[in-house]
Amino acid sequence: MNTEQQLQQTADRLAIRNLVDQYAYCADTRDAQGQMALFTEDTSFLIFMDAQSSQPTQVINNKADLFPVFDNLNTYNATMHFNGQSTVLKLNEETATGITYCIAHHQILKDGTQKLMIAHIKYHDSFVKQNGAWLFSERKLLVDWIENQ
Template sequence: MNTEQQGQQAADRLAIRNLVDQYAYCADTRDAQGQMALFTEDTRFIVFMDAKSSEPTQILHKRADLFPVFDNLNTYRATMHFNGQSTVLQLRDDTATGITYCIAHHQTIKDGVQQLMIAHIKYHDRFVKQNEKWLFAERKLMVDWIENR
């Protein structure tokens, strides 16, 4: 790999990490449209509320179907998604795969009492570069466990 290729690969890895972080930022600022724009038109969004299950809880097959999922965050008073390690597993030209660890805090207030649901998540992603921009082609949201306080 020559210097130019190494530079491009480093730029691609940084752009992918920025994409992952932008997803969390949009979630926490309730920007459902901005969050949707991070996905390809024909994206696959697959939710496993139990990461050990072989059957997904929900499968969506296109960007337009993501709105209710992202808009549902408005049921919480506040959320905070902390992205941990994020690894690009394979990067080839305009495609990549990766995994990101996330701890997502979801706050509600019920009868004046704060309740906090903390989800420990791993995202398994397929990325594609379209028009010089990295997007999610597939995002598997795998909930390892949930803690309620």
């Protein structure tokens, strides 16, 4: 691999990490449209409320149908999606795969009492580079466990 290829690969890895972090930022700022813009038109978004299940709890097969999922975060008073390690597993010029660990805090105030739901999540992602920008082409959200406080 020559220097130019190494620089491009480093730039691509950084752009992918920024994409992952932008997803969390949009979630926490309730920017559903911004979150949707991070996906390809024909994206696949699969939610596994039980990470051990072979069958997803919910399947979305295009970007337009993501809005209700992302807008649902408005049911919480506050959220904080804390991304941990994020690893690009395979990287080509136009495609990549990766995994990201996330601890997602969801706060509700009910009758003056704070309730907190903390989801421990792994995202298994497929990325595609379109018009020079990395996007999610598939995102699998796998919930390892949930804590309620």
